[in-house]
Amino acid sequence: MSIAPGSDALARDEAGIDTPGDAAGPDESGPRGSTLPRYIAVKAGGALISLAMVVVLGFFSFRILPGSDPAINLTRGRQVSAAEVERLRHEFGLDQSLIAQFFRYVGDLLTGNLGTSFVYNQSVSSLIAEKLGPTLLLTGTAALISITLGLWLGQRAAWRRGSWFDKLQTGTALTFWSVPTFWLGLILLLVFAGMFHLFPAGGMTTAGSDETGFAYILDALHHLTLPVVTMVAVVYAQYLMVMRASVLEEMSADYLTTARAKGLAEDKVRTRHAVPNALLPTVTLIFLHVGGLIGGAVTVETVFSWPGLGFLTFTALSAPDLPLLQGTFVVFSTIVILMNFVADLLYRVLDPRLKAA
Amino acid sequence: MSVDSRPTSGRQAVAARRRAAALHVWREFVRTRSGVVGLVLLVVIIVIAILAPVLVPAESLDVTQITAPTNHPPMPGYPLGTDPQGRSVLGMLIWGARVSLLVGFAATAVSMVIGTSMGMAAGHFTGTSRAVIMRVIDFFLVIPGLVLAIVLSSVLSRGVWTIIIAIGVTSWAGTARVVRAQTLTIESRPYIERAKALGAGDRHLLVRHVLPAVLPLVLANTTLTVGSAVIAESTLSFLGLGDPTQISWGSMLKTALDTGAATAGYWWYVLPPGLAIVVVVLCFTLVGRALESVLNPTLRRR
Numbered sequence: 001m002s003i004a005p006g007s008d009a010l011a012r013d014e015a016g017i018d019t020p021g022d023a024a025g026p027d028e029s030g031p032r033g034s035t036l037p038r039y040i041a042v043k044a045g046g047a048l049i050s051l052a053m054v055v056v057l058g059f060f061s062f063r064i065l066p067g068s069d070p071a072i073n074l075t076r077g078r079q080v081s082a083a084e085v086e087r088l089r090h091e092f093g094l095d096q097s098l099i100a101q102f103f104r105y106v107g108d109l110l111t112g113n114l115g116t117s118f119v120y121n122q123s124v125s126s127l128i129a130e131k132l133g134p135t136l137l138l139t140g141t142a143a144l145i146s147i148t149l150g151l152w153l154g155q156r157a158a159w160r161r162g163s164w165f166d167k168l169q170t171g172t173a174l175t176f177w178s179v180p181t182f183w184l185g186l187i188l189l190l191v192f193a194g195m196f197h198l199f200p201a202g203g204m205t206t207a208g209s210d211e212t213g214f215a216y217i218l219d220a221l222h223h224l225t226l227p228v229v230t231m232v233a234v235v236y237a238q239y240l241m242v243m244r245a246s247v248l249e250e251m252s253a254d255y256l257t258t259a260r261a262k263g264l265a266e267d268k269v270r271t272r273h274a275v276p277n278a279l280l281p282t283v284t285l286i287f288l289h290v291g292g293l294i295g296g297a298v299t300v301e302t303v304f305s306w307p308g309l310g311f312l313t314f315t316a317l318s319a320p321d322l323p324l325l326q327g328t329f330v331v332f333s334t335i336v337i338l339m340n341f342v343a344d345l346l347y348r349v350l351d352p353r354l355k356a357a
Numbered sequence: 358m359s360v361d362s363r364p365t366s367g368r369q370a371v372a373a374r375r376r377a378a379a380l381h382v383w384r385e386f387v388r389t390r391s392g393v394v395g396l397v398l399l400v401v402i403i404v405i406a407i408l409a410p411v412l413v414p415a416e417s418l419d420v421t422q423i424t425a426p427t428n429h430p431p432m433p434g435y436p437l438g439t440d441p442q443g444r445s446v447l448g449m450l451i452w453g454a455r456v457s458l459l460v461g462f463a464a465t466a467v468s469m470v471i472g473t474s475m476g477m478a479a480g481h482f483t484g485t486s487r488a489v490i491m492r493v494i495d496f497f498l499v500i501p502g503l504v505l506a507i508v509l510s511s512v513l514s515r516g517v518w519t520i521i522i523a524i525g526v527t528s529w530a531g532t533a534r535v536v537r538a539q540t541l542t543i544e545s546r547p548y549i550e551r552a553k554a555l556g557a558g559d560r561h562l563l564v565r566h567v568l569p570a571v572l573p574l575v576l577a578n579t580t581l582t583v584g585s586a587v588i589a590e591s592t593l594s595f596l597g598l599g600d601p602t603q604i605s606w607g608s609m610l611k612t613a614l615d616t617g618a619a620t621a622g623y624w625w626y627v628l629p630p631g632l633a634i635v636v637v638v639l640c641f642t643l644v645g646r647a648l649e650s651v652l653n654p655t656l657r658r659r
Contacts, residue, residue: 046495053496057505061512178638180588182595183610183631189619190627201620295503299592303614313504317511318597325511332504340499 039348047341054333059105062326063098114330115323119315124327127312134204135308138301139293141224142231147286149232150239155275157240158247170244173237181296185230185303192226199226202305227304231296238292242285246278253277280350287343291336375569382573385651392647395640402637406454413448418604431625438625440609441616449604450629456594456605457637460521461587465579467525468586469532473575476536477563481544494537497530503592510598517600524589532578536571543570573652580645584638591634606630 096104108115114124153173157166176184193201205219250256251274259269294310301310309328316324386392405412431438436447479490509523543549549566557565593599594607595614609630613619618626 046492049492050496050499053492054500058508061508174642175635175639178584178588178635178642180591180595180607180610180631180634182592182614183627183634186610186613186619186627187631190622190624194620194622291499291501294501298503298507299595302596313507314596317507320511322511325508329504329508332501336499336501 036348040345043341043344047337050337050340051334054330054337055106055109056102058326058330058333059102062322063101109330114327117316117321117324117327119319119321119324124324127324128309128327128331131307131309131312133308134306135297135301135310138224138227138306138308139231139297142228142235142296143286143293145228146232146236147239150236151243151279151282153236154240154243155247155270155278158244158251158278159270159274161248161251166244169240173240176233177237179234180299181230181234182299182303184233185227185300188226188230189303199223202303204307223304223306227300227306230300230303231293234296235289235293238289239282239286243278243282246280246282247274250274250278283350284343284347287339287346290339294332294336382648382651386647389647389650391643395643395647398636399640399644402454402640403458405451406458409451409455413445413451418444418448418452430623438623440626441612441618446609446626446629449609450606450633452604453606453609453630454633454637456517456600456603457587457590457607457634460517460524460590460605461583461637461641463521464524464528464586464590465583467521468529468582469575469579471525472529472532472578473536473568473571475529476533477540477567477571479533480537480540481559481563481567494530494533497527498534500527502527503589506589506593507596507598510593515598515600517603520590520593520599523593523598524586528582528586528589532575532582535574535578539571539574540567543567577645577648577652580641580648584641584645587634587637587641591630606634 112125114128116122117124117127120127153169157169160166189201192199200223202223204223205216253274256269256273259273260266264272297308297310298313299310300306301308302314305311309331313325313328313332315321316328426439426443438446440446440449475490475494479487479494482490506523506527509526510519513519513522544562544567549562552562552566590599590605591607591610594605595611597611599605599608599611601608607630610627613623613627613630
């Protein structure tokens with residue numbers, strides 16, 4: 001009788017080619033038959049617990065792990081006097097108990113105070129706010145393109161399963177999936193910036209130029225091209241595979257036979273009947289994959305010196321600038337948890353069967 | 358003895374049955390062409406990595422004893438050219454395979470042990486402990502793994518083991534989910550009920566009945582995870598979090614970025630390490646998918 005939960009989850013795991021992201025299917029722990037407010041409350045509770053765990057992890061991994069004394073870490077590789085270290089210890093409240101320190105950290109966090117960066121000598125939250133825009137521009141553009149491309153190719157491939165088109169598409173996607181993001185970026189740099197000088201090697205705008213208006217937008221687009229292409233190439237594979245699996249799932253459904261029986265053209269059967277139903281599980285997965293996008297942002301921004309949060313993370317880890325790293329960790333994780341929450345809500349809203357239950 | 362060929366005890370019977378099952382899986386696996394191609398390539402790469410000290414003497418990569426020109430394109434004696442310090446790129450590639458594969462396998466082992474035990478616990482226990490374990494699994498599923506791995510390897514001291522731990526600790530949640538699902542399926546079967554009726558405890562149930570049943574799935578998952586662990590290793594090394602004293606494919610690409618090899622057009626230094634990563638990851642993916650389709654009959658009809 002209860003073979004269902006197991007096989008259901010397995011089928012879903014198969015749908016995605018990566019293990020982490022998609023596995024967090026929204027169907028897992030939610031009470032299906034419950035009312036909407038209760039459902040939202042349960043999901044919001046889960047998200048809040050995850051947020052709390054991020055804060056705890058963010059605090060303790062920088063403090064109690066071996067070699068993580070902040071006063072030492074913060075000054076690593078710098079000439080500092082003993083008095084300076086003492087001042088730092090006091091500033092971080094290291095002379096207080098760990099619990100007291102933790103509550104101070106949480107209090108600071110709630111007021112938006114993430115500490116002060118050593119490299120930039122500026123508050124971490126203002127730095128992050130500054131870099132958020134470029135990251136959203138890069139990942140947003142890349143996500144839009146890869147989702148459109150992946151979903152379109154995925155449903156075409158599934159519809160003609162086993163054809164050369166299907167084999168070519170899944171083969172290409174799997175190959176790109178095996179490519180480290182940063183290496184693909186390096187290759188594009190090598191070919192388009194190093195050999196043919198078609199695109200700039202890095203940054204968001206040409207250094208020293210003070211263009212405005214349309215020229216500025218063109219310049220930014222010019223800089224945006226290579227990073228976006230890199231991200232799209234690596235990321236679209238997962239959308240393709242998920243969509244393909246999802247359409248395959250629908251293809252044996254009875255309603256398609258009905259649609260064909262009433263004389264619909266094959267193309268209409270696909271676009272009007274199969275695809276909308278297949279989109280349902282896919283849409284929520286899009287939000288669940290945000291974590292992967294963020295991982296990609298770190299390496300892509302590093303390769304192309306794109307002035308966003310990912311590049312900020314890279315400067316923070318190479319300095320090392322631990323308050324900054326701690327800040328980006330908390331912010332990245334918060335974004336991902338919120339997106340996950342959105343996915344849960346969307347799943348419920350989009351599937352009428354769940355609403356009726 | 359007349360019963361020579363037949364098992365003489367229950368334990369032997371079980372062992373014989375498992376051997377037969379393993380043989381069956383192997384036969385099915387050999388039939389998948391892509392899986393065999395991946396496996397053969399992997400064995401070749403692993404043998405080369407093990408033989409690295411014989412094939413490429415360590416002295417030839419010692420920066421202080423190098424006579425070759427730096428950043429030189431492929432030439433006789435240096436089939437893949439030289440790096441910014443005049444070392445043979447081919448030699449570094451062979452040595453780099455050691456770190457990449459070691460981290461790939463070790464991190465996967467860590468990840469599998471955590472994932473399997475957490476998954477089995479989440480499927481077996483009920484009530485509060487189940488809720489707590491599920492929350493932890495969900496948390497690690499959601500959190501951006503790379504960022505957490507960056508945090509861990511920045512805080513801990515630099516080295517191969519730090520990277521292994523950082524990758525292992527951040528990549529087990531997917532496995533835990535698959536194992537949990539399988540545990541639920543297994544535990545709903547009558548023989549578990551029988552074992553319970555005979556007084557089997559949690560430990561006995563999990564170790565003697567559930568673990569053997571989930572292991573095949575874990576095996577398929579393992580090969581897929583090694584591939585992503587190899588990518589994760591190269592990414593962390595590329596970001597400068599690797600062991601600075603060891604050559605890995607990721608650290609080669611880091612040098613390429615730092616010295617501007619890409620924008621200078623030194624293709625012989627940029628292409629090989631990445632291609633090596635792609636080939637290894639692709640092999641693991643092929644083997645993993647083939648194993649998965651053999652072990653999980655529901656996928657076979659696709």
